[in-house]
Amino acid sequence: MTVDEAQAYCTALTKTSGSNFYYSFFFLPKARRSAMYTVYAFCKAVDSAVDEPAPGSQPQEELARWRVELDAAYHGTPTWPITISLAHHVKALSIPKVYFEELIKGVEMDLHNNRYVTFDELSSYCYRVASVVGLICLHIFGATSARAQDYAVDLGMAFQLTNILRDVGTDAAQNRIYLPLEDLKACKYSEKALRQQTYSPEFQKLMQFEAARARQYYDKARAALMALPPHERRALTVAEIMRGVYSRILKKIEASDYQVFGPRLRLTTSHRLTIAAGIWLRSRFS
Template identity: 65%
Template sequence: MTPAEAQAYCTTLTKRSGSNFYYSFFFLPRERREAMYTVYAFCKEVDSAVDEPPAGSNPQEELRRWRQELTAAYQGQPTHPVTISLSAQARLFDIPQELCEELINGVEMDLSMTRYQTFTDLYQYCYRVASVVGLICLRIFGARSPKATAYAIDLGLAFQLTNILRDLGVDARNGRIYLPLEDLARFAYTEEDLLAERMTPAFHALMRFECERAREFYAKARQTLEELPASDRQLLTVAEIMRGVYSRILMRIESSNYQVFGPRIRLSSPHRLGVAAAIWLRSRLRSRLLSQASA
């Protein structure tokens, strides 16, 4: 398979996913947009090996194959469409192999970890499966300052915490509890309560606490963004679109009175596209005004 054919595979996979991230990719130049499609496809395929394993497959063995494919990609000998495309994009944007390996390590945690005792424990998982993706995206966007790194890490944590809160019911039905057990104990809400999907006063208190934690990471990321040079802020417009979409999902969770055991809380496609367009236009206007002021 040629790199162009492999890229087409990644692009098709991403478009079919309906992911929140897809709507932010529209606003990138073609070369960077294609790189993001490839990164998304890699994340999706690796995640699916554990969360949606093919019938009769062994998730641990599937991850072992992905590690082999990743090594092959960086040695110039990949065989899977995603890693063929990743090999080309990694060279073009200088994406470190270690970041991709760390993502696989995070996904692998789902094979052995169904509970997290403390937030420190959960932090490592969120960093691996979400913040690491942000660090890869920085390479594609071209923003590599230390503050941009801090921004990506905090934003990734905010995204993953939002996902955990939104998918609380689905995960519980699969026997997984991501919320730290120390937090459940703090609000006297038991594992049995969560697995039985009991919406008690203790549950609402717990959810208020967890939503506030996610908000703090969104706020930290926003504060760091404001401290970056204008040129870096412009490069991170796509990340800000993602922040706009995911922070609104968090708002929906709160405004629904934490109805996370029913239908999945989401934004409609027009809503997501509208958020993306508004943030992109605001970024362009800000950049133009700054250019005029410095002229």
């Protein structure tokens, strides 16, 4: 398969994903947009190996294969469509291999951990499955300073915590509890109540506490952004679009009084596009 054919495969996969991130990719130049499609395809495929395994597959073996293909991508000998495309972009953009290795380790944690006692334990997971993706994206955006890295790490934490809050019922139904058990205990809300999707004042208190923590990470990311020089802030416009979308999902969770046991809370496509266009215009004329 040629690099162009591999890129087309990654682009098609991303376009059919329905991801909240997809609408922000429109605002990248073509070459960087192609890199983003490929990175998204890699992340999605690795995640699906564990969360949506193909019939008859063994997730641990699938992750081992992805590790082999990642090595091949960095040595110029990939054989899968995603890694053929990835090999081209990581070379062009100097993306460190360790970020992808950390991502695979994070996804692998779901095979062994379905509870997190403390927030420190959860933080390690969030860093691996979300913050390192932000660090990868910095190379695509062209802003890799230490302060920009702070921004990416904090924003990744905020995104993952928002996902956890939105999907808390779905995860609990699969016997996965990402909310720290120490927080459940402090709010007098039991694992059993969460598995049974019991909505109560204790649950509201727990969710309010976790939402405030997510807000703190959004605020930290915003502070890091404002400390950057103007040219780096402009380079991070796409990341700011993502922040705009995800922070509004969190706001929607809060506005619902944390009614997350029903249909998944979403933003409409038109709402996401409006957010994206507004942030892009402000970045260009501010």
